[in-house]
Amino acid sequence: MPRLADHEQRRRQITDAARRVIVDGGLEAVTFQTVAAAAGISVRLVQYYFGTKREFLLATHRSVMEAAGARFARRWADLGADVTPREAVRAVLTELLPLDQERREEAIVLGAFGWANVTGRGIAAEETFAAPRALITLVADQLRRARPAAASGDAELDAELVAMAVGGLAQGMLQGYGTAQSALALVDHLLDRLAVPKNFGG
Amino acid sequence: MPRLADHEQRRRQITDAARRVIVDGGLEAVTFQTVAAAAGISVRLVQYYFGTKREFLLATHRSVMEAAGARFARRWADLGADVTPREAVRAVLTELLPLDQERREEAIVLGAFGWANVTGRGIAAEETFAAPRALITLVADQLRRARPAAASGDAELDAELVAMAVGGLAQGMLQGYGTAQSALALVDHLLDRLAVPKNFGG
Numbered sequence: 001m002p003r004l005a006d007h008e009q010r011r012r013q014i015t016d017a018a019r020r021v022i023v024d025g026g027l028e029a030v031t032f033q034t035v036a037a038a039a040g041i042s043v044r045l046v047q048y049y050f051g052t053k054r055e056f057l058l059a060t061h062r063s064v065m066e067a068a069g070a071r072f073a074r075r076w077a078d079l080g081a082d083v084t085p086r087e088a089v090r091a092v093l094t095e096l097l098p099l100d101q102e103r104r105e106e107a108i109v110l111g112a113f114g115w116a117n118v119t120g121r122g123i124a125a126e127e128t129f130a131a132p133r134a135l136i137t138l139v140a141d142q143l144r145r146a147r148p149a150a151a152s153g154d155a156e157l158d159a160e161l162v163a164m165a166v167g168g169l170a171q172g173m174l175q176g177y178g179t180a181q182s183a184l185a186l187v188d189h190l191l192d193r194l195a196v197p198k199n200f201g202g
Numbered sequence: 203m204p205r206l207a208d209h210e211q212r213r214r215q216i217t218d219a220a221r222r223v224i225v226d227g228g229l230e231a232v233t234f235q236t237v238a239a240a241a242g243i244s245v246r247l248v249q250y251y252f253g254t255k256r257e258f259l260l261a262t263h264r265s266v267m268e269a270a271g272a273r274f275a276r277r278w279a280d281l282g283a284d285v286t287p288r289e290a291v292r293a294v295l296t297e298l299l300p301l302d303q304e305r306r307e308e309a310i311v312l313g314a315f316g317w318a319n320v321t322g323r324g325i326a327a328e329e330t331f332a333a334p335r336a337l338i339t340l341v342a343d344q345l346r347r348a349r350p351a352a353a354s355g356d357a358e359l360d361a362e363l364v365a366m367a368v369g370g371l372a373q374g375m376l377q378g379y380g381t382a383q384s385a386l387a388l389v390d391h392l393l394d395r396l397a398v399p400k401n402f403g404g
Contacts, residue, residue, distance in 0.1 A: 026321045028230050108320060115317050118310060118376040119228045129379060157391045164388065165363055168370030174320040177331060186366065189359045193395050 011049050011059065013039050018060040023105045027112045030057065057113075061127060064109050068131075071095065071102075085146035086196045089139055093166050093187050096135070098173050099180050107170050136163050146196050158194045165190055213251050213261065216241050220262040225307045229314045232259065259315075263329060266311050270333075273297065273304075287348035288398045291341055295368050295389050298337070300375050301382050309372050338365050348398050360396045367392055 017039035021030050032053065036043040050056035075095050079088055098104035114128050140159035147155070169183055178186075219241035223232050234255065238245040252258035277297050281290055300306035316330050342361035349357070371385055380388075 024321075026230070028228070111317070111320065114373070114377055115313070117378065118313065118373075120226075128377065132374070132379065157388065158395070160388055161367055161392055161395065164370035164374060165367040166370070167373060168366035168368070171316070171320075171369060171373060172334070172366060175316055175330065176319065177334065186359065186362055190363055193360070193363065 007049075010045075012063065013041070014046055014049055014056060015060045015063040018056055019064060019105070019109055022060070022109050022112050027057070027116050058127070060109070061113050064106055065127075065131065068106055068110075084197075084199060085142040086191055086198055089142045089162070089191065089196065090187060092135070092138060093162070094184065096166055097170055097180075097183055097187075099183070104174070107174055111171065111174065132163050132167070135166075136160055139163065143194065143196065150195075162190065162194070209251075212247075214265065215243070216248055216251055216258060217262040217265040220258055221266060221307070221311055224262070224311045224314050229259070229318050260329070262311070263315050266308055267329075267333065270308055270312075286399075286401060287344040288393055288400055291344045291364070291393065291398065292389060294337070294340060295364070296386065298368055299372050299382075299385055299389075301385070306376070309376055313373065313376065334365050334369070337368075338362055341365065345396065345398065352397075364392065364396070 014035060018030055018035045021034050021038050025034075030053065032043050032046050035056065036046045039046070046056070050059060072092070072095055075091055076088075079091055083091075095103070096107075098107040110128070110131070117128055136156070136159045139162045140155040143150075143155040143158050166187070169178075169186060172178060173183055216237060220232055220237045223236050223240050227236075232255065234245045234248050237258065238248045241248070248258070252261060274294070274297055277293055278290075281293055285293075297305070298309075300309040312330070312333070319330055338358070338361045340361075341364050342357040345352075345357040345360050368389070371380075371388060374380060375385055
């Protein structure tokens with residue numbers, strides 16, 4: 001019987017391979033065969049660790065979400081206690097945009113899962129809403145911190161706007177629309193329009 | 203030799219069938235066989251009208267864009283001359299959201315083409331940028347009309363924000379996020395945040 005650490009490592013090897021298959025060929029390219037080939041292991045071993053395709057797709061989705069979450073948490077910790085709400089929101093949004101290879105691949109994989117929901121071959125359904133919901137809560141909290149005098153309902157609606165705009169922006173960038181510079185300019189413009197001050201009290 | 207009208211009608215029959223195949227199974231479901239079956243004609247006939255798969259995918263993309271463009275033009279004409287810029291922008295954005303079956307199917311098909319660009323199996327590439335570019339120009343024009351005193355560059359950036367937000371909103375709705383009512387509330391909130399007055403001069 002393999003040790004738990006080996007078990008986890010092997011599962012990780014398989015979900016990493018599934019992730020690469022999705023980046024290269026979309027969700028429809030994922031089969032026991034393609035993932036086994038990408039991981040350099042046998043089809044039987046993939047089947048041993050994940051009984052069904054749905055199971056390893058869910059595990060892949062979860063592993064990409066966890067990796068993104070961990071990167072997020074590091075970025076958040078790096079911000080320190082003195083960060084302004086605007087800097088905090090800007091950091092979070094920047095982390096979501098496909099500005100380097102890692103974030104691009106992440107956006108492609110999560111986008112593929114989201115798109116599968118649209119065409120009725122959804123794997124993760126409700127799971128894919130967890131991230132936007134968490135983003136909206138986080139942004140709304142920062143907006144309330146930035147503009148304590150504003151109506152609280154405005155923070156929620158503003159945060160939803162932010163989530164929609166950044167979702168659309170990420171999607172556009174993946175398709176080749178715009179540049180990193182124009183994307184960041186758009187994020188700043190959005191924060192200006194939401195009257196998020198550059199400094200506390202300013 | 204078939205008359206031109208018959209020829210056009212037949213091509214339309216085929217691109218309509220391709221559209222239905224995409225709505226049901228995504229772009230990867232499209233083959234000469236599936237489209238012929240959906241159109242109720244022979245594979246040979248599809249091949250006679252469209253030599254390659256790429257050709258009829260392009261024709262399908264174009265036919266969906268044309269149908270959307272025609273619906274847009276009708277909506278625009280219905281607005282009349284006295285329409286405020288805000289009403290005009292609101293009408294255009296509403297027309298883009300998947301609020302009924304027709305617009306939902308349109309958004310799915312155009313989304314499928316856009317997504318294919320991301321995963322490198324793009325069919326329409328530059329063609330898929332035509333619609334967002336046209337939208338940005340139209341919205342920027344209306345924003346300038348609504349806020350003649352504002353800096354002109356702001357209208358461009360605001361229009362890009364609108365396009366991104368509505369793109370993200372449409373994508374979210376397709377995945378089952380939110381309701382028609384919450385989507386329209388978000389559009390209104392966006393126009394408020396861009397300081398688009400409800401009336402001329404106010």
